Amino acid sequence: MRPKVLVVGSSNTDMVVQMPRLPAPGETVLGGEFVVAAGGKGANQAVAAARLGAEVTFVARIGTDMLGDQSLQNFAADGLVTEYIVRDSSKPSGVALSMVGGDGENMIAVASGANGQLGPADVGQAKKAITEASVMLLQLEIPMPAVLYAVEAASEVELTVILNPAPAQVLDEHLLERITVLTPNATETEILTGILPTDEEGAARAAERLLEKGVTTVVITLGEKGAFYAGENGAGLVPGRAVEAIDTTAAGDAFNGALAVALASGRDLEESVDFANSAAAISVTRVGAQPSLPRLEELGAGSWELGAGN
Ligand code: RIB
Numbered sequence: 001m002r003p004k005v006l007v008v009g010s011s012n013t014d015m016v017v018q019m020p021r022l023p024a025p026g027e028t029v030l031g032g033e034f035v036v037a038a039g040g041k042g043a044n045q046a047v048a049a050a051r052l053g054a055e056v057t058f059v060a061r062i063g064t065d066m067l068g069d070q071s072l073q074n075f076a077a078d079g080l081v082t083e084y085i086v087r088d089s090s091k092p093s094g095v096a097l098s099m100v101g102g103d104g105e106n107m108i109a110v111a112s113g114a115n116g117q118l119g120p121a122d123v124g125q126a127k128k129a130i131t132e133a134s135v136m137l138l139q140l141e142i143p144m145p146a147v148l149y150a151v152e153a154a155s156e157v158e159l160t161v162i163l164n165p166a167p168a169q170v171l172d173e174h175l176l177e178r179i180t181v182l183t184p185n186a187t188e189t190e191i192l193t194g195i196l197p198t199d200e201e202g203a204a205r206a207a208e209r210l211l212e213k214g215v216t217t218v219v220i221t222l223g224e225k226g227a228f229y230a231g232e233n234g235a236g237l238v239p240g241r242a243v244e245a246i247d248t249t250a251a252g253d254a255f256n257g258a259l260a261v262a263l264a265s266g267r268d269l270e271e272s273v274d275f276a277n278s279a280a281a282i283s284v285t286r287v288g289a290q291p292s293l294p295r296l297e298e299l300g301a302g303s304w305e306l307g308a309g310n
Contacts, residue, residue: 011058011115019102045260047075054260057129081129086114104247224243229273255276
């Protein structure tokens with residue numbers, strides 16, 4: 001039986017220009033390649049989890065336009081359960097304008113469109129899937145009422161909730177207390193704690209602050225350095241893989257999707273973080289969000305027996 005992961009989140013089409021370096025404000029930089037790629041933090045994480053072997057239900061809103069049609073086709077090709085995806089005729093599908101510099105770093109502007117209409121009722125219609133899932137995976141590219149409703153619904157059935165707090169914003173303690181695993185990157189950690197973690201010691205201090213706010217487990221992603229985890233069963237840095245990054249877009253999404261699959265399979269936290277590090281490392285060696293997300297075979301994970309978890 002495959003582990004069941006429920007993702008509530010955004011879907012975008014990414015319009016990407018690859019360039020030798022990112023422009024400064026007001027500057028024009030020539031020489032870019034243009035790529036259109038499926039994206040959106042929610043969709044990326046859902047696709048990442050599906051490619052790594054989970055049965056994934058995705059709750060989202062997309063427009064009734066051509067971009068929405070294309071997204072649905074992509075989801076079907078990746079085997080997502082799409083019955084809770086709402087087609088919204090009042091807004092266009094989400095679009096992200098992305099610039100990727102020569103060092104793989106990016107700048108992204110998002111026009112949320114239909115993603116901004118996702119509400120509690122959309123999550124509520126997926127109650128059956130919430131009851132059946134082993135892990136719920138959330139990000140912050142959808143309205144906060146939908147996130148809060150999803151977290152409440154999950155806590156009613158004691159479902160493990162992973163919240164990837166991206167894009168960064170301040171979160172109140174009522175929400176944090178209901179999160180099983182919070183997965184900020186360094187920037188998001190600084191916004192949540194006032195500490196910018198650049199090494200293991202800084203990550204440990206920041207994680208401690210988040211645990212004090214009521215989160216059960218914290219996993220702080222530190223790029224190529226790996227990820228620092230802390231919770232009731234201990235803490236530690238799980239080193240990342242050394243790879244040459246050409247596009248870091250969706251590295252965090254690859255990480256979160258993989259983490260959800262591993263935890264839903266009943267793996268312990270350290271092993272799950274290591275698995276997630278591997279998925280993120282592969283994703284940065286390829287261009288685009290969903291095109292960069294790896295499949296289970298690529299992780300050298302032949303020995304991984306995916307279980308249905310809890
Ligand atoms: O996390 C990467 C994603 O952020 C991109 O795919 C883009 O759509 C933005 O949502």
